[in-house]
Amino acid sequence: xxxxxxxxxxxxxxxxxxxxxxxxxxxxxxxxxxxxxxxxxxxxxxxxxxxxxxxxxxxxxxxxxxxxxxxxxxxxxxxxxxxxxxxxxxxxxxxxxxxxxxxxxxxxxxxxxxxxxxxxxxxxxxxxxxxxxxxxxxxxxxxxxxxxxxxxxxxxxxxxxxxxxxxxxxxxxxxxxxxxxxxxxxxxxxxxxxxxxxxxxxxxxxxxxxxxxxxxxxxxxxxxxxxxxxxxxxxxxxxxxxxxxxxxxxxxxxxxxxxxxxxxxxxxxxxxxxxxxxxxxxxxxxxxxxxxxxxxxxxxxxxxxx
Amino acid sequence: xxxxxxxxxxxxxxxxxxxxxxxxxxxxxxxxxxxxxxxxxxxxxxxxxxxxxxxxxxxxxxxxxxxxxxxxxxxxxxxxxxxxxxxxxxxxxxxxxxxxxxxxxxxxxxxxxxxxxxxxxxxxxxxxxxxxxxxxxxxxxxxxxxxxxxxxxxxxxxxxxxxxxxxxxxxxxxxxxxxxxxxxxxxxxxxxxxxxxxxxxxxxxxxxxxxxxxxxxxxxxxxxxxxxxxxxxxxxxxxxxxxxxxxxxxxxxxxxxxxxxxxxxxxxxxxxxxxxxx
Numbered sequence: 001x002x003x004x005x006x007x008x009x010x011x012x013x014x015x016x017x018x019x020x021x022x023x024x025x026x027x028x029x030x031x032x033x034x035x036x037x038x039x040x041x042x043x044x045x046x047x048x049x050x051x052x053x054x055x056x057x058x059x060x061x062x063x064x065x066x067x068x069x070x071x072x073x074x075x076x077x078x079x080x081x082x083x084x085x086x087x088x089x090x091x092x093x094x095x096x097x098x099x100x101x102x103x104x105x106x107x108x109x110x111x112x113x114x115x116x117x118x119x120x121x122x123x124x125x126x127x128x129x130x131x132x133x134x135x136x137x138x139x140x141x142x143x144x145x146x147x148x149x150x151x152x153x154x155x156x157x158x159x160x161x162x163x164x165x166x167x168x169x170x171x172x173x174x175x176x177x178x179x180x181x182x183x184x185x186x187x188x189x190x191x192x193x194x195x196x197x198x199x200x201x202x203x204x205x206x207x208x209x210x211x212x213x214x215x216x217x218x219x220x221x222x223x224x225x226x227x228x229x230x231x232x233x234x235x236x237x238x239x240x241x242x243x244x245x246x247x248x249x250x251x252x253x254x255x256x257x258x259x260x261x262x263x264x265x266x267x268x269x270x271x272x273x274x275x276x277x278x279x280x281x282x283x284x285x286x287x288x289x290x291x292x293x294x295x296x297x298x299x300x301x302x303x304x305x306x
Numbered sequence: 307x308x309x310x311x312x313x314x315x316x317x318x319x320x321x322x323x324x325x326x327x328x329x330x331x332x333x334x335x336x337x338x339x340x341x342x343x344x345x346x347x348x349x350x351x352x353x354x355x356x357x358x359x360x361x362x363x364x365x366x367x368x369x370x371x372x373x374x375x376x377x378x379x380x381x382x383x384x385x386x387x388x389x390x391x392x393x394x395x396x397x398x399x400x401x402x403x404x405x406x407x408x409x410x411x412x413x414x415x416x417x418x419x420x421x422x423x424x425x426x427x428x429x430x431x432x433x434x435x436x437x438x439x440x441x442x443x444x445x446x447x448x449x450x451x452x453x454x455x456x457x458x459x460x461x462x463x464x465x466x467x468x469x470x471x472x473x474x475x476x477x478x479x480x481x482x483x484x485x486x487x488x489x490x491x492x493x494x495x496x497x498x499x500x501x502x503x504x505x506x507x508x509x510x511x512x513x514x515x516x517x518x519x520x521x522x523x524x525x526x527x528x529x530x531x532x533x534x535x536x537x538x539x540x541x542x543x544x545x546x547x548x549x550x551x552x553x554x555x556x557x558x559x560x561x562x563x564x565x566x567x568x569x570x571x572x573x574x575x576x577x578x579x580x581x582x583x584x
Contacts, residue, residue, distance in 0.1 A: 044487045045394060052390040053402060055383045059455055060405045063412070063420040066430065070423045109329055116326040120319050124327070130570055131330050134338070137562035137569075139516030141536045142555045145543070146337030149344045149552075181333055213318045242413025244519035245536070249543065262519070265415045269523055274423055281416035288411040 067285065071278035082279035090256040091264035092283070098172055098260070099240035102179040107233040109180075110187025111225070115217070117188070118195040135184045143181050144249025147174055170252030175260060178246035183236035190232030194225050231295055238291040241284050338559065345556035348549065356553040364530045365538035366557065372446070372521075372534060373514040376453040381507050384461025385499070389491075391462070392469040409458045417455055418523025421448045425524075444526030449534065452520035457510040464506030465499050472498045501576040508572065512565045515558060 071079055082088060117129055135143065151158045151168045161168050168174050198221065206216040244262040252258040259267070261284055268277035346353060356362060391403055409417075424431045425442035435442050442448045476498065480490040496503075518536040525532040527541060535554050542551035 042487070048386055048390050049394060049396060051383070052387040053398075056387065056402055056405045059458055060408045062424075063417065063455070064408065066420045066423050067416060069430075070420075109326075112322060113326045113330065116319075116322050120323055122323050128327060128330060130566065131334055133566055133569065134334055134562070137512045137516075137566045138338075139518060139536050139555075139558050139562070141516070141518045141539055142341070142558050143337075145539070145551065145555050146341045150337045150340040155340070177333070181337070184330075184333065213316060238411060242411075242416070244413060244415045245516075248540075262413050262415050265413065265419065266519070266523070269415070269419050269422065274419060277419050278423070281413065281419055284413055285411065285416065292407070292411055 064285075067278055067281055070274060071282040073278075074275055078275060079279040079282070082276040083283050085276070087255045087259070088261075088264060088276070088280055091259045091261045092280070094172065094175070094259065095241055095261040095284075098175045098179060099237050102176050102183065102240055103233045103237040105176075105180060106183055106187050106236050107229050110184070110232055111191055111229050114188045114191035114195055114225075115221075118192060132185050132188050135181050140178075140182055140243065140245030141249060144178055144246035147178055147181070147246070147250050151177075169250055170254075171258060174250040175247055175258070178250050179236075179240045179243060182243055182246055183239050186236040186239065187229060187232030190235070191225050191228045194228040195221075198224055227298055231298055234291050234295050234298075238288045241288055341552065341559060342556055344548070345552035347552075352549065353553055353556075356550055357557070359550070361530045361533065362538065362550065362554060365533045365535045365554070368446075368449075368533060369515055369535040372450055372453045372517075373511055375450045376457045376514045377507055377510045379454050380457050380461050380510050381503060384458070384506060384510075385465055385503060388462045388465035388469055388499075389495070392466055393474070406459050406462050409456050414452075414456060414517065414519030414521075415523065417452055418520040421452060421520065421524045443524060444528070444532060446532065448524040449521050449532065452524055453514045453517050456517050456520060457513045460509040460513065461503065461506035464509065465502040468499045468502030469495075501572065505569065505572045505576070508565055508568050512562055512569075515561055515565075 083092065113128075113132065117125065117132075148169055149155060151161065151174065153159070153162065153169065158169060166173070168177070202220050203216050206220045207213075211219065242262055243260075244266060247260050248263050248266065251260060251263065253263050253267070261280060265277045265280050265284075268274070268280070387402075387406065391399065391406075422443060423429060425435060425448055426432075427443075429443065431442075440447060442451075472495075476494050477490050480494045481487070485493065516536065517534075518540070521534050522537050522540060525534065525537055527533055527537050529538075529541065533541065535558055539551045539554050539558070542548070542554070
C-alpha cells in the first residue's frame with residue numbers, strides 16, 4: 001500500500017512547479033490536518049474507522065463468538081463427544097473425502113481450462129470463458145436440481161447409469177459432481193491471471209530447444225503456476241466443506257451413508273440440538289481456517305511484501 | 307489482448323481444447339439445459355401460470371427485497387470498510403482486513419445456527435429484541451442479516467484494489483484546493499471507484515439471490531410470508547411440486563445469467579486498454 005505522506009513532499013507533484021515555498025508549507029500543513037494525514041487523526045477519519053470496525057464486529061465477530069460460546073457451553077468433552085458420534089464422524093469423513101477428491105479433479109481440470117483459455121484462440125473461447133463464472137452466479141440449490149434432473153432416477157441418463165449398475169444421484173458421485181460444479185471458477189480464475197502474466201519467452205525457448213509442448217508445460221509452465229493451482233484447490237476445498245444447497249438436493253442425506261457434515265449440521269439444528277450443531281460447525285470453521293491460513297502463508301511466500 | 311501469449315494450433319492443442327469444452331459442457335451446460343427443459347416441459351402457458359401463484363410471487367418479492375437490502379447496506383458500508391483499509395493506518399487494521407473474508411469461510415448453515423442461537427427461543431439477544439418488540443428470528447430481520455452477512459466481502463474486495471490503484475494524488479489535489487473531505491470523496495473518490503463498486507454490487511446481488519442455507523434455517527419457511535425464492539424451490543421439491551420448483555429455479559437461473567452478462571460488460575469496460583484483472 002502506498003504511504004501517502006512520503007509522496008507529497010515536493011510541490012511539483014501537484015503540477016505547480018512554480019509554487020513557492022510558502023504555498024508548499026501551506027499545503028503540507030493542511031495535509032497534516034487533513035483526513036488522509038497519518039499524524040493527527042481527524043474526526044472524519046476516526047468516524048469512518050469506528051463505523052468500519054463496528055460493522056465488522058457486529059457482523060463477523062459476534063457470530064463467531066456466539067458459535068464458540070454455544071459450542072463450548074457444555075464443555076470440551078461435549079464437543080469431542082458430539083463430533084465423534086458415529087453419524088457425525090461418518091458425515092465429516094464423507095465431506096473430507098468428496099472434498100479432497102473434488103479438489104484433485106478441480107486442480108487438474110481447472111489448470112487445463114485456464115491453459116486452454118490463455119494460450120489458444122478458438123471459436124467459442126469467449127463463451128467458454130463466460131461459462132466458467134456461471135456456477136458462481138447460479139444458486140447452489142438450483143445446481144443440485146440441475147444434477148438431479150440430468151442424472152436422477154427419472155432421467156434418461158440416470159436410467160443409463162442405473163442399468164450399468166452405477167449409483168450417481170443420492171450417492172457420493174453426485175456430491176462430488178455438485179462440488180465440482182460449484183467450485184469450477186476457483187482454480188481457473190486463480191491460474192488464469194498468473195498464466196497471462198507469465199513470460200512466454202521461456203516457453204518459446206524450451207520449444208525451440210526441441211522440448212515438446214507437454215515437456216515444456218511440465219518443466220517450464222507448471223512450476224510457475226503451481227502456487228496458483230494449489231491456492232485455487234485449497235480454496236475450493238474450504239468452500240466444499242461448507243457447501244449445503246446443492247448437496248442437500250443430490251445426496252439423499254442418509255445418515256452414515258450420504259450425509260455430509262454441513263447437511264448434518266442442518267439436521268441437528270432442525271431436531272433442536274444446537275450444541276451438537278455448533279460443535280460440528282466449529283470443527284468445520286477450524287478446518288477452513290487452517291486451509292485459509294495455509295493459503296495466506298503460501299501467497300506471502302510467493303510475493304514477499306515490503 | 308495478449309496476442310503474444312498464443313500458440314500455433316497443434317494436435318496437442320486440439321486435444322486440450324476438446325477436453326476443456328467437453329468438461330464444461332458436461333458439468334455446466336447439459337445440467338442447465340436439463341433444468342430449462344424440465345421447466346418448459348408442460349409448455350410456456352403453465353410456466354406463466356406458476357409464476358402467477360401467490361406464494362411464488364411473494365417468494366420472488368421477498369428475495370428481491372432481501373437482495374436490495376443486502377446490496378444497499380454492503381455497498382455503503384463495504385465502500386467505507388475498503389476506504390478505511392486502504393487509506394487509513396491504525397493498530398489492528400490487519401485483523402479488520404482478515405475479518406472481511408470470514409463470511410467466505412463460514413458455512414451458511416453455521417450462520418443460520420448462529421442467528422438462531424442469538425435470536426431464537428431463549429436466544430442470547432432475545433431479551434433485547436423483545437424489549438424493542440422486534441421479531442427477528444423467523445421473520446425478515448434475521449433473513450436480511452443472513453443475506454447481508456454472506457455478501458459482506460464482495461464490495462470491500464472489489465473496491466479495495468481500485469482505490470489502491472487510483473492512488474491519492476487526485477484526492478489530495480481536490481483537498482488542497484479547498485474541497486471538504488466529504489466533497490472530495492463524493493466528487494473525486496467515488497467516480498474513481500465506480501467500476502469496482504458496480505462490480506462488487508453485482509456480485510453481491512448474485513450471491514444474495516442464491517442464498518439458501520442460512521435463510522432456510524432462520525426463515526421458518528412460512529409459505530407466502532417468510533419464504534424466499536430458493537426456500538420455495540426447496541419446499542416445492544419436498545412437496546413433490548416439481549412444476550413450481552422448476553419454474554422458480556429457472557427464473558433464478560435466468561437472473562444469474564443476466565447478472566453474469568452484466569459482470570462481463572463491467573469487466574470489459576474496466577479493462578479496456580488494460581490487461582484483464584481477473
